[in-house]
Amino acid sequence: MSSPHSAIDVRPITESEFPDWIRAVNTGFLREPIPSESELEARRAQFESGDAGRYLGAFDNGRCVATFKSFPQELTAVGGAAVPANAVTGVTVTATHRRRGLLTRLMAHDLAAAKERGDVVATLIAAEYQIYGRYGFGPATWMTEWTVDVPRTGLDPRRSGSPEDGGRIDLVDGEDVRKLGPDLHERVRRAQPGAVSRDEMWWRVNTGVVRFEPSWREPHYAVYRSAHGEVEGLVSYAADDNWHGKLPHDTVSVQWLLAATPAAERALWRYLCSIDWVTKVKSGWRAPDDLLPFVLPNPRAATATTQGDWLWVRILDVVRALEARTYEGEGSLVLEVVDGDGLTGGRYRLDASEAGASCTPTRQDVDLTLDVGDLAALWLGDESAVRLAALGRVREGRAGAGRSADALLRTSRRPWCPDMF
Missing domain, CATH: 3.30.1050.10 (SCP2 sterol-binding domain)
Incomplete structure (x- = not known):
């Protein structure tokens, strides 16, 4: 006699079930459950351009109550070799269906397929620490977020915005980033153990060509070129507009920063700390041994505001x-x-x-x-x-x-x- 748990159907979703799958994802992450037209259109483009068989769902009486997705990825090992990885994302179980073994069934299905394909590892970013160890994942990289109190950095505001090595920094737009970014990222990730590949969709999403939400705000982009004209660094950042008593207190939030050389990294951080009106710089996710605090004359001006596990790896x-x-x-x-x-x-x-x-x-x-x-x-x-x-x-x-x-x-x-x- 079958149990109510086994009656729940775990399998790849069909194209017609995709909107219900997105609804279940949004529900699991406590977002507005019904997707907007722009979100549905953008995520459907991802679904149609990838391997639909890697979108998994658990269905109870026809309703999606758990979700799971994986996609092909490359992970850089120590020394620079790129190993094939099975990247896991979009994992949710609806609150009404917890403790029924649904994630275990979804994970077993996906990891068996990854092993069969010949993937060396599986990867994920864990929303909760205690879940994924039981499936053989371990925290393999960590991250730190820094908040820089700009007036306390000790940087000379008359000089800190210009690189001291003969290079230059220019503002660019999203189209430039889509041209310059992929090659720079490849150079960076080949030299960085723990880094993962980015496909064309990543660049389209992160420069606003594909928009999950209509509230997209175009960020600022800056490129660092060496004295020889080589593109060695890129940064994407947003700024708020915050004045008190006729004095500016703006914050720059870094969305991502890529640097192929230490010179580029130093120059971009100093540039961000030199922007008029800015009194705080939030670094975004950085390596725990990042150069950032020590590129400042006063490293104490940078406070670690978040430290934690980041990339989890499961060896296959x-x-x-x-x-x-x-x-x-x-x-x-x-x-x-x-x-x-x-x-x-x-x-x-x-x-x-x-x-x-x-x-x-x-x-x-x-x-x-x-x-x-x-x-x-x-x-x-x-x-x-x-x-x-x-x-x-x-x-x-x-x-x-x-x-x-x-x-x-x-x-x-x-x-x-x-x-x-």
Whole structure:
């Protein structure tokens, strides 16, 4: 006899069900449930241009009560290799249907398909911390948001807006950004572990060609060119209009900032802090070891207002994941990877050096036993095996194995994902 839970149908949606799927997404994220015509049109364009089979829904008596979507993505591993990723987004369960295993069924369907396709990892940005660890995801990158008190930066307002290296900053429009941005982003993300790919739709949405809401406000865009004329940086930002007692107190909010060189990054931050009337600059999502506080003469003028986990990674193929990245040291590790979903668990020997790495199944004695989610946190180089052992999440089979793992896996700069998806 079937239970009421199993009677709920979990499957890819049809084209006619798309508006109901969007309604369920909006309901789950506590937005106005009925989409506007502009939102429906924009999101339908995404649906029609992608793989409709990766839009999943749970249906109870014909009504969509849970949603799940994935799309193809590339994730930059340590060293610059791009690995195929299954990016997860649009995950909701309607409040009336919680605790019925719907997310588990949706996730199992999607991850099995990703494994079959040959994706090395799955990725997501977690709205809630406690949900995704049970599906083998681990927090692999973190982010910090800064608020800069401009009058306290110590920057000379007569000089800080002009780059000191012979480069220049110019204001541009959205059409220029769509021309210049994709190439710059490719250069940036190839050098940044944890960064993900952006498709053409990303640039259209983020420059207002495709608008989910009629309230879209055109941001400001600035480009940094080196002394040789090379485009090395772009920033998108919005400004409010806030005066008190005939004095300006405007805030600039950075939507995104890309810099291929430290010179470009320094120049763009100093430019933003030099705009007339602006007394605060909000950085948006930045790497936790960003240059921002220290490009200012007084780093205390920048206050960290948000710090937290960002990109979560679920490894689907241990061998390909560990062989894709580079290693600054040389050594071997035997890892016992525990995967409750049975997608990629087992015992593996990693042999790594600056020349490359090999990862093979083995029966040798184990150095470290860890969950697949904790392996994901170590894989991009941000987490410490010694710290995870202290937390009881990694078990050492050999004394000092955690230190050996850190020497192989940790990176000099922290991984970072600039994107929300």
